[in-house]
Amino acid sequence: MINNQYSIFETxxxxxxxxxxxxxxxxxxxxxxYVLAARYEQMDKFYGMSWQSFTEQGFGWVVAKVxxxxxxxxxxxxxxxxxxxxxxxxxxxxxxxxxxVNKKTGKVASDGVFEYVMIDLQTQRSCKVTEEMISAYSI
Amino acid sequence: MINNQYSIFETxxxxxxxxxxxxxxxxxxxxxxYVLAARYEQMDKFYGMSWQSFTEQGFGWVVAKVxxxxxxxxxxxxxxxxxxxxxxxxxxxxxxxxxxVNKKTGKVASDGVFEYVMIDLQTQRSCKVTEEMISAYSI
Amino acid sequence: MINNQYSIFETxxxxxxxxxxxxxxxxxxxxxxYVLAARYEQMDKFYGMSWQSFTEQGFGWVVAKVxxxxxxxxxxxxxxxxxxxxxxxxxxxxxxxxxxVNKKTGKVASDGVFEYVMIDLQTQRSCKVTEEMISAYSI
Amino acid sequence: MINNQYSIFETxxxxxxxxxxxxxxxxxxxxxxYVLAARYEQMDKFYGMSWQSFTEQGFGWVVAKVxxxxxxxxxxxxxxxxxxxxxxxxxxxxxxxxxxVNKKTGKVASDGVFEYVMIDLQTQRSCKVTEEMISAYSI
Numbered sequence: 001m002i003n004n005q006y007s008i009f010e011t012x013x014x015x016x017x018x019x020x021x022x023x024x025x026x027x028x029x030x031x032x033x034y035v036l037a038a039r040y041e042q043m044d045k046f047y048g049m050s051w052q053s054f055t056e057q058g059f060g061w062v063v064a065k066v067x068x069x070x071x072x073x074x075x076x077x078x079x080x081x082x083x084x085x086x087x088x089x090x091x092x093x094x095x096x097x098x099x100x101v102n103k104k105t106g107k108v109a110s111d112g113v114f115e116y117v118m119i120d121l122q123t124q125r126s127c128k129v130t131e132e133m134i135s136a137y138s139i
Numbered sequence: 140m141i142n143n144q145y146s147i148f149e150t151x152x153x154x155x156x157x158x159x160x161x162x163x164x165x166x167x168x169x170x171x172x173y174v175l176a177a178r179y180e181q182m183d184k185f186y187g188m189s190w191q192s193f194t195e196q197g198f199g200w201v202v203a204k205v206x207x208x209x210x211x212x213x214x215x216x217x218x219x220x221x222x223x224x225x226x227x228x229x230x231x232x233x234x235x236x237x238x239x240v241n242k243k244t245g246k247v248a249s250d251g252v253f254e255y256v257m258i259d260l261q262t263q264r265s266c267k268v269t270e271e272m273i274s275a276y277s278i
Numbered sequence: 279m280i281n282n283q284y285s286i287f288e289t290x291x292x293x294x295x296x297x298x299x300x301x302x303x304x305x306x307x308x309x310x311x312y313v314l315a316a317r318y319e320q321m322d323k324f325y326g327m328s329w330q331s332f333t334e335q336g337f338g339w340v341v342a343k344v345x346x347x348x349x350x351x352x353x354x355x356x357x358x359x360x361x362x363x364x365x366x367x368x369x370x371x372x373x374x375x376x377x378x379v380n381k382k383t384g385k386v387a388s389d390g391v392f393e394y395v396m397i398d399l400q401t402q403r404s405c406k407v408t409e410e411m412i413s414a415y416s417i
Numbered sequence: 418m419i420n421n422q423y424s425i426f427e428t429x430x431x432x433x434x435x436x437x438x439x440x441x442x443x444x445x446x447x448x449x450x451y452v453l454a455a456r457y458e459q460m461d462k463f464y465g466m467s468w469q470s471f472t473e474q475g476f477g478w479v480v481a482k483v484x485x486x487x488x489x490x491x492x493x494x495x496x497x498x499x500x501x502x503x504x505x506x507x508x509x510x511x512x513x514x515x516x517x518v519n520k521k522t523g524k525v526a527s528d529g530v531f532e533y534v535m536i537d538l539q540t541q542r543s544c545k546v547t548e549e550m551i552s553a554y555s556i
Contacts, residue, residue, distance in 0.1 A: 011494075014548045022477075023477055023479065023536075023538075023541075025479075028449060028453075028479070028483070029446040029447065029449035029450050029453075030446065032445060032449070033446050036446075055530055060439075060440055062440065062442075062445075062487070063445045063487055063488075064486065064487055065484075065485065065486045065487065066445070066483065066484070066485050067483070067484045068449035068482065069481065069482045070479070070480055070482065070483075073479075073541065114539050119440075121440075124440075124490065125510075
């Protein structure tokens with residue numbers, strides 16, 4: 001992962017049998033769900049400003065762009081470490097880098113970047129990230 | 140399917156590649172999604188009281204119980220006919236029978252019954268189905 | 279759950295954000311995936327005859343019938359306990375009861391029964407469960 | 418989409434209710450599944466060398482990299498057009514551009530590029546695309 005001034009956090013996940021596809025690998029689109037699950041946990045556990053607290057304030061985070069490389073297949077029974085870290089965070093949104101590592105081999109299964117924007121849950125339109133939010137996530 | 144006084148309607152669906160599981164069959168839980176997709180279409184097309192119109196009135200239909208038999212596997216490339224028909228409809232909810240037929244072979248892949256209750260989207264609690272709704276669905 | 283001579287085992291799972299549906303509940307079909315994930319873990323951990331060991335011998339377990347009641351919704355952030363136990367196991371297959379409990383409230387979110395048959399992965403047809411397998415699972 | 422020498426093909430899809438997420442939008446990872454569904458259909462219908470024919474020869478196509486932009490949300494009831502076209506095709510694999518268009522509005526909901534490699538289903542390793550395959554897809 002790219003080394004910069006922001007912290008990198010880890011979440012552990014297990015492959016769920018329903019994630020497996022016709023090739024007996026984790027289906028490609030499920031990797032996006034793993035990154036979401038990791039960010040969801042990390043927002044609460046490490047940043048102290050949870051997904052739920054955004055929801056209660058009337059905000060949600062949606063994905064504007066994903067770049068993802070699939071390097072090695074994940075299989076039934078595999079345990080994963082999902083590492084994520086902010087690359088950029090400003091009033092327009094955030095860029096989050098990630099890598100999904102196979103716990104047994106230590107090798108990178110997938111990596112990439114998610115670009116998020118914040119939306120107002122009422123209007124469903126993107127809106128400005130506040131200074132307080134940027135500050136909470138600038139660790 | 141059980142023959143009774145209510146109409147039976149059909150929806151055509153294609154297996155989506157992401158529905159395929161480690162056995163190269165449609166994954167068992169996706170059958171429930173096929174029934175939902177069929178009911179969603181049929182509510183609009185045949186009953187004239189769409190899912191959307193319930194949403195606009197502040198109501199939603201949720202599943203209280205499912206009984207489903209898996210008789211023959213569905214595979215990548217298969218085209219399906221999903222037949223559904225009401226068995227019972229009253230102020231407490233509705234019982235809907237279904238069968239999923241493989242279009243090529245004409246054989247039943249799966250059948251069973253969904254029991255639905257209506258919820259108030261605000262309170263998220265079950266509520267009474269109105270006479271007007273029962274009437275619209277009693278065809 | 280029904281009390282009988284077979285052991286009941288527990289698996290802990292977290293709701294994944296991609297499991298959430300338009301009602302902001304865990305989508306109904308995902309409950310089947312939670313039961314599968316629990317059985318997958320328990321086959322290895324408690325019965326000592328893992329899913330993987332069946333695969334290596336050329337066998338797989340597929341669902342023939344499911345009866346499932348949805349009693350209370352599960353939501354984003356919920357942690358679950360999935361309890362399962364064999365009701366019947368013979369050469370034709372097994373019947374497995376389950377309940378999914380919300381860890382925070384201790385209340386049952388869903389319960390029911392899965393009926394499994396064993397298939398030969400080559401022929402994709404159901405086949406007899408051996409005495410050795412029945413014995414391993416009769417605990 | 419980028420204009421180049423390769424053909425662009427269209428597939429029509431409907432949003433399935435189980436694709437909807439907590440924001441009442443199509444969940445982001447499902448867009449990847451829509452592109453896969455479109456390519457699957459187009460391989461058979463337009464290129465005359467179907468997914469199935471690759472499988473029968475012992476080959477499969479897996480995704481090596483995805484770049485995807487989410488421009489406008491898709492919702493329950495939406496009908497889509499998925500346009501895809503090859504950007505590059507050689508012995509190492511293919512690059513396929515796509516755009517997902519909301520049929521009602523004609524506006525682009527999402528676009529991007531999938532990079533595919535071909536694998537040998539036995540070894541699960543990437544392998545060379547043959548001249549015959551490249552030729553079939555160079556339309």
